[in-house]
Amino acid sequence: METTTQPVVPTKAKPLARPELLAPAGSLEKLKFAIHYGADAVYIGGQKYGLRSNADNFSFEEMKEGVEFANRYGAKVFVAANIYAHNEDIEGIEDYLRNLQDAGISAIIVADPAIIETCRRAAPKLEVHLSTQQSTMNWQAVQWWKENGVDRVVLAREASMQEILDIKKHVDIEIETFIHGAMCSSWSGRCVLSNHFTDRDSNRGGCCQSCRWKYDLFTESEENPLFEQGDEAFSMGSKDMCMIEHIPDMIRSGVDSFKIEGRMKSIHYVATVVNAYRQAIDSYLADPEGYVLKPEWVEEINKAANRPLNTGFFYEMPDHEDQIFAPEDKPNEYDFAGLVVGYDEAEGMVTVQQRNHFKPGQEVEFFGPGGTFFKQKVDTLWDEEGNELDAARHPMQRVRFRINHPVKEFDMMRKKSGKTK
Structure with a gap:
């Protein structure tokens, strides 16, 4: 920063x-x-x-x-x-x-x-x-x-x-x-690019965020862009x-x-x-x-x-x-993978409502209000009927697995972004 x-x-x-x-x-x-x-x-x-x-x-x-x-x-x-x-x-x-x-x-x-x-x-x-x-x-x-x-x-x-x-x-x-x-x-509050490009009034709730678009430059007399093929497009x-x-x-x-x-x-x-x-x-x-x-x-x-x-x-x-003006390195990106909806302290078992695909063997992070935070790998995964799963694939599905630390309802689970299939 x-x-x-x-x-x-x-x-x-x-x-x-x-x-x-x-x-x-x-x-x-x-x-x-x-x-x-x-x-x-x-x-x-x-x-x-x-x-x-x-x-x-x-x-x-x-x-x-x-x-x-x-x-x-x-x-x-x-x-x-x-x-x-x-x-x-x-x-x-x-x-x-x-x-x-x-x-x-x-x-x-x-x-x-x-x-x-x-x-x-x-x-x-x-x-x-x-x-x-x-x-x-x-x-x-x-x-x-x-x-x-x-x-x-x-x-x-x-x-x-x-x-x-x-x-x-x-x-x-x-x-x-x-x-x-x-x-x-x-x-x-003074931009009119959205109005000009798309007829969506930024001061009446319709901003198309045209400042985030990618642009090219052209000379007045030529149709060819000034950027070479493969160059990063210009943004502002x-x-x-x-x-x-x-x-x-x-x-x-x-x-x-x-x-x-x-x-x-x-x-x-x-x-x-x-x-x-x-x-x-x-x-x-x-x-x-x-x-x-x-x-x-x-x-x-x-x-x-x-x-x-x-x-x-x-x-x-x-x-x-x-x-x-061009793509920059971003910090590690994370996806919201699950919401804690239950925790059985005696069994050390969490019930998570799935929000993004995850599977056994994958490292996840739990966090909650006030600084609750820990990492661990997902072990055996079960659905609510006790059937073992090879992945949590279905949005809003409730799944269960053992965790290493206590959690509370409304705590969240996230994972590093990636194309897990």
Whole structure:
């Protein structure tokens, strides 16, 4: 992970507050995993008005179930309603916001002033969190939003650490920043490539992620590409942000909510990343003077990483080294292989719900909330009727085998990616 760091010195000495760890939840199952693995709050999308129209967005019934689950853990559920609305989007927004309020949602994440004003009038129990889509960068803009009824401001991904410190110095309002996940190749929330190439509006939930495509170059007068046959195609994707190594700086900055990007990411990704940040945050707050970054936290993050990592705009302006122009070496990739659904302590036998193919003799890893972790090889494998298996081939099939350490329900099993047949 590449970074240039400068120590963060808070503008005023005061007790360190416990920041909220805010996780993505693209589905009800992901919501439960995110909270179980340590998220204080999750953000989801409804079936309207959000910027991830291709996610498994929530019905109102699913929202209610998600809120009930979150309440058992003392967690909150936020809903992204952060499109820039056109005239045809406005009809029905009042009823939609009232239904969110009735479902027990704690806050909406919103960019359009019209939706903010409508929420204040129609669903006053909902907190209003200003979306990063507004690209808020300075304390005067934050003050203006506070005076106009916003409860929290999600800063632009492009905000630096010094800008965050200045904002916290001048304005008494909750501040949320992204600490992990994808960065935009354009200025966040201002890209129109998707609109131009595919007629899918990135500011109305339809982004096709055209910045991740592969491109070639052509001269104006010739049809032949400039790249030679076999050359790597050109791309312009940015590296992903990762602040796991800089949790002390983030906490000392006074940021109220640490946000992880990724409502379209897998359950394995959500659980792994949330688990690592939860441990780092809790460890620092328990002993700021004796805090030490554990290598296993960084290793866990790398197991879930899809792209190379950096520290975004926090410490310096990204340059060409922070873009991905060609394939790069990736950390070891892992697949979510199974979910622990039962454990017989007397027999040392685990029951796993299969999520990816695995077989006897293959090394797997078990991990769970709070640092549960061990590796072992799969020995004899049985189905629920006691029949011996040569592999776990069928998605969602429940299989049993002996393990070397205790596990709990919701612990996960993963394997290195590979074409096991």
